[in-house]
Amino acid sequence: MHVYSDGSMKDHVNERSGVEVPARFPAALAGVEAAEKAGVGVEHRPCESAPEDTLTAAHDTGYLRHLEEVSTAGGGVLDPDTALGPGSWAVALLTAGAAVGAVESALSGTTAFAVSRPPGHHAGRRTAMGFCLLNNAAVAAEHARSRGLRRIAILDWDVHHGNGTQDIFYEDAEILYLSAHRSPFYPGTGASYEVGVGSGEGFTVNVPLPARSGEDLYAAAFAGVFLPILREFQPELLIVSAGYDAHAADPLGGMRLETESFGRFAAAVSSLTREIDAPPPAFLLEGGYDLDALSACVATTMIGASEEPPDWNYAVEVSPVEESRSSHAPYWESLR
Numbered sequence: 001m002h003v004y005s006d007g008s009m010k011d012h013v014n015e016r017s018g019v020e021v022p023a024r025f026p027a028a029l030a031g032v033e034a035a036e037k038a039g040v041g042v043e044h045r046p047c048e049s050a051p052e053d054t055l056t057a058a059h060d061t062g063y064l065r066h067l068e069e070v071s072t073a074g075g076g077v078l079d080p081d082t083a084l085g086p087g088s089w090a091v092a093l094l095t096a097g098a099a100v101g102a103v104e105s106a107l108s109g110t111t112a113f114a115v116s117r118p119p120g121h122h123a124g125r126r127t128a129m130g131f132c133l134l135n136n137a138a139v140a141a142e143h144a145r146s147r148g149l150r151r152i153a154i155l156d157w158d159v160h161h162g163n164g165t166q167d168i169f170y171e172d173a174e175i176l177y178l179s180a181h182r183s184p185f186y187p188g189t190g191a192s193y194e195v196g197v198g199s200g201e202g203f204t205v206n207v208p209l210p211a212r213s214g215e216d217l218y219a220a221a222f223a224g225v226f227l228p229i230l231r232e233f234q235p236e237l238l239i240v241s242a243g244y245d246a247h248a249a250d251p252l253g254g255m256r257l258e259t260e261s262f263g264r265f266a267a268a269v270s271s272l273t274r275e276i277d278a279p280p281p282a283f284l285l286e287g288g289y290d291l292d293a294l295s296a297c298v299a300t301t302m303i304g305a306s307e308e309p310p311d312w313n314y315a316v317e318v319s320p321v322e323e324s325r326s327s328h329a330p331y332w333e334s335l336r
C-alpha cells in the first residue's frame, strides 16, 4: 500500500477546533506503523502540492487566493470551527496533493492511503467549514477526471455528512457521491431525498442514520444501497473519504462502530473494486478525534483492504436504509 503524508501536516494549527489537533497526524501515522507490523507492505510516498489547475476544478479561484492571503498574513478565522495559521496554506496544498498522489497510485494498481490533515469533505467551492479548507476528495476526483476518467465514485463513511463534496458534484453525473452519516447532526444536510439535480440527479446517495448506530445499520447501508449502486455504476476509480469519528470512542460522533468495523468497510470496498475490475481504492483521511481509535482504525483499514469481504446481506427491510433505497429506486435498477 502506498501511504502519502508529509511531516509538515502537524504544522497546521486550527485555533477554533478543540479536536482537530496536530496530534492527530502522528496518531494516524502510528496506525500505519501498526499495520506494517501486522504484515501490510507499506511504501511511504512524498506529497507534492496539488497543482493549481486541479484545485481550480474543485474550488473558486477567489477562494483559493483568500485562503492563501489569510494564511500568509499570519492566519485568521474563516468559520466558527475553522481557522488558519501561517503554515496552513502550505499544509492544505500538500494534503490535497496527497489525495492526488493517492489517485495516481490507485490508477497504477496500488491501494493508497492519504494519511493527512486537515480533513476536506465540508469544504465547498468557495467555503471553508468544519475544520476543512480544501476539499481533498473533490480535488482527487477532479484530478482523475483530468486523466480522462468519466465514472468516479466517492464513498464517505465519516460520521458527518460531506456537504462540501455533495455540493461540488450535485449537478454532476460523472462523479457519484455516497455517504452514510449521523442525522440529524452537523452540518444538517444529507437527507435521503437529496439525490442531485439536473444531469446529476441520482448521483448523490445519502443514507442518514440515527445516533448510536452500530455496524448492523452500516452493513445494511453497504449491502442495501452502496454496493448495489456501485456495481451498477461501475466506477473507474473509487475514492474513500475515510473518517473515523463514527467510532464508539469518538468524542464528537455519538455512534457505536468498533475498530474492526472499519476493517470490514475497507474489505467490502476493496473486494468490490476487484469484482468489477476497477483499480483499488484511494483512501483519504477525513475526521476521527479519539487519538487511540484513530490509530487503531487507520491500521484496521489498511489490513482490511486485502481481506475477504464481510458476509453482509440486505435481507430484511431496515427502516433508515429503506428510505434511501426508495429515494434511489427510480435511478438504479438494482434497488427496484
Ligand SMILES: [Zn+2]
Residues within 6 Å of the ligand: 158, 159, 160, 243, 245, 286, 287, 288
Ligand atoms: Zn467528521
